[in-house]
Amino acid sequence: MKKLLGFAFALLLLASCGKREDPNEGLSIFKYNESAGILTLDPIYAKDLPHIWACNQLFSSLVAFDEEMEVVPRVAHSWNISDDGTLYTFHLRRDVRFHRDEALEEGRCVNAHDVCYSFNRVVDKSLNSPGAWIFAPVAHDENGYAFQALDDSTFQVRLSQPFPPFLGILSMTYASIVPPEAVAYYGDAFRSHPVGTGPFHFQYWNEGVKLVMRRNPDYFEVDEAGEKLPYLDAVSISFLIDRQVAFLEFVKGKFDFMSGIDARYKDELLTYDGELRKKYEDKIELITGPYLNTEYISFFIDPADSLGVDRARALRQAVSLSIDRDKMLRYLRNGIGIAGIGGMIPAGLPGHCDSIGYGYDLKRAQRLVKDNRLEGYTLNLSTTAEYADIGKFVQSQVEQVGLKCKMEVMPPATLRSMRANGSLSFFRASWVADYPDAENYLSLFTTGNFSPAGPNYSHYSNPRFDELYSRAMSSTDDDTRERMYAEMDSLMMLDAPVVVLFYDEILRFVNRRVEGLGTNPTNLLDLRKVRIR
Numbered sequence: 032m033k034k035l036l037g038f039a040f041a042l043l044l045l046a047s048c049g050k051r052e053d054p055n056e057g058l059s060i061f062k063y064n065e066s067a068g069i070l071t072l073d074p075i076y077a078k079d080l081p082h083i084w085a086c087n088q089l090f091s092s093l094v095a096f097d098e099e100m101e102v103v104p105r106v107a108h109s110w111n112i113s114d115d116g117t118l119y120t121f122h123l124r125r126d127v128r129f130h131r132d133e134a135l136e137e138g139r140c141v142n143a144h145d146v147c148y149s150f151n152r153v154v155d156k157s158l159n160s161p162g163a164w165i166f167a168p169v170a171h172d173e174n175g176y177a178f179q180a181l182d183d184s185t186f187q188v189r190l191s192q193p194f195p196p197f198l199g200i201l202s203m204t205y206a207s208i209v210p211p212e213a214v215a216y217y218g219d220a221f222r223s224h225p226v227g228t229g230p231f232h233f234q235y236w237n238e239g240v241k242l243v244m245r246r247n248p249d250y251f252e253v254d255e256a257g258e259k260l261p262y263l264d265a266v267s268i269s270f271l272i273d274r275q276v277a278f279l280e281f282v283k284g285k286f287d288f289m290s291g292i293d294a295r296y297k298d299e300l301l302t303y304d305g306e307l308r309k310k311y312e313d314k315i316e317l318i319t320g321p322y323l324n325t326e327y328i329s330f331f332i333d334p335a336d337s338l339g340v341d342r343a344r345a346l347r348q349a350v351s352l353s354i355d356r357d358k359m360l361r362y363l364r365n366g367i368g369i370a371g372i373g374g375m376i377p378a379g380l381p382g383h384c385d386s387i388g389y390g391y392d393l394k395r396a397q398r399l400v401k402d403n404r405l406e407g408y409t410l411n412l413s414t415t416a417e418y419a420d421i422g423k424f425v426q427s428q429v430e431q432v433g434l435k436c437k438m439e440v441m442p443p444a445t446l447r448s449m450r451a452n453g454s455l456s457f458f459r460a461s462w463v464a465d466y467p468d469a470e471n472y473l474s475l476f477t478t479g480n481f482s483p484a485g486p487n488y489s490h491y492s493n494p495r496f497d498e499l500y501s502r503a504m505s506s507t508d509d510d511t512r513e514r515m516y517a518e519m520d521s522l523m524m525l526d527a528p529v530v531v532l533f534y535d536e537i538l539r540f541v542n543r544r545v546e547g548l549g550t551n552p553t554n555l556l557d558l559r560k561v562r563i564r
Contacts, residue, residue, distance in 0.1 A: 090207030116193030162205025305366025321379030371531030374520030382516030
């Protein structure tokens with residue numbers, strides 16, 4: 032009977048697609064398209080936004096981030112961290128129930144043993160989860176990882192050494208809590224029949240066509256007024272591959288939400304200043320916010336550079352000063368993004384500071400070139416076809432200060448391989464945070480992370496920077512660590528191993544009938560407090 036009712040509800044949703052919902056029917060359904068598709072609903076494989084967004088509706092983790100990027104309770108109501116920063120003890124809520132499903136007893140509450148099981152799934156080598164790295168800081172040996180259930184409501188994890196970002200890492204979808212019974216019952220089919228504790232439960236999935244999730248009546252969170260969350264009755268995801276077709280369907284009102292913007296209809300929707308065009312204002316709301324993605328160009332710092340340390344630094348500074356980032360954003364990106372006049376830490380993340388980078392200062396750049404006898408020096412910029420327009424802009428900008436610049440466009444895989452091996456002297460790059468902590472960006476410049484073993488593609492090395500990084504990782508005080516992060520970013524920018532171009536922005540186009548969607552720097556799709564008018 033349960034499966035029959037579920038199928039009937041799915042048919043109702045399918046029938047409703049293509050026309051605006053009638054409020055009198057009482058169904059509140061949030062609809063969006065996912066052009067990239069979804070391959071699995073098992074959270075241990077949720078490595079990109081399409082999968083993270085879907086799994087975030089179905090599963091919950093011990094903790095989460097709020098809109099200010101502060102860690103807040105979710106399945107755990109509180110936690111303690113030992114003075115040495117290596118032992119984390121979580122106290123679980125007693126009212127978190129798994130979704131109603133034939134695989135387990137109805138009303139079954141989450142316990143600490145479920146957390147141990149879920150985390151051990153992530154590090155199980157036979158399952159090959161791309162999220163196994165999140166538990167790299169956890170102490171482990173041939174007998175396993177240091178996850179322990181002290182009792183039903185107390186879970187403990189021990190790290191091999193302090194790593195302050197670890198608490199935030201536990202908010203990631205990889206760390207979602209799943210019931211062992213359901214994984215055992217469905218086996219490999221758990222990917223297409225997920226059971227979690229999230230605000231919505233799985234209802235129906237016709238792969239490549241439609242995914243439907245329905246409101247979880249047992250969800251444990253309430254709003255500020257005490258009303259149970261979520262407000263929506265259901266979430267419906269379509270999988271139209273053609274973004275142009277999906278865009279037209281969104282404009283017609285058949286989808287409630289569209290994230291980002293394709294170059295093919297960028298100018299149709301946005302002005303050069305990044306504002307929504309007036310003809311759409313009555314139908315669509317544009318929501319923007321900082322995104323934890325820094326776009327930059329990196330130098331490879333070669334100790335054998337014939338320029339010498341001081342002249343090479345002056346060259347890098349001159350390049351940064353020569354680029355009019357506001358002009359670049361206006362004419363190449365329709366105002367999407369925030370000019371990169373701070374350091375590597377992007378806007379929206381604690382530790383970011385606008386005053387430590389390089390603004391557009393043509394005269395100062397020209398003076399640096401002249402004083403250091405750099406006239407006519409040739410830069411060789413490597414980029415990909417997707418960013419060729421930005422590459423050409425950089426070319427024109429550096430040439431106006433007396434430098435020369437040649438550009439080579441190569442396939443992304445070739446660029447990644449060559450930059451890892453130190454074969455490129457000046458190359459386009461970007462860094463999207465895996466977790467919302469500035470350490471994620473600053474680790475790119477530690478000596479121990481030199482490529483190809485690590486992500487320090489610039490081979491920047493500064494003993495003071497390394498010392499500050501080590502101290503920050505030993506500090507359990509957020510304010511102290513934030514000050515150290517800002518100092519590290521400032522120190523690195525004086526040496527200018529990278530030219531920060533811009534900090535990306537999230538663009539959300541939302542049907543005017545939707546309330547409460549908002550945004551956040553991780554671009555997580557949170558539908559718990561969304562309403563449909």
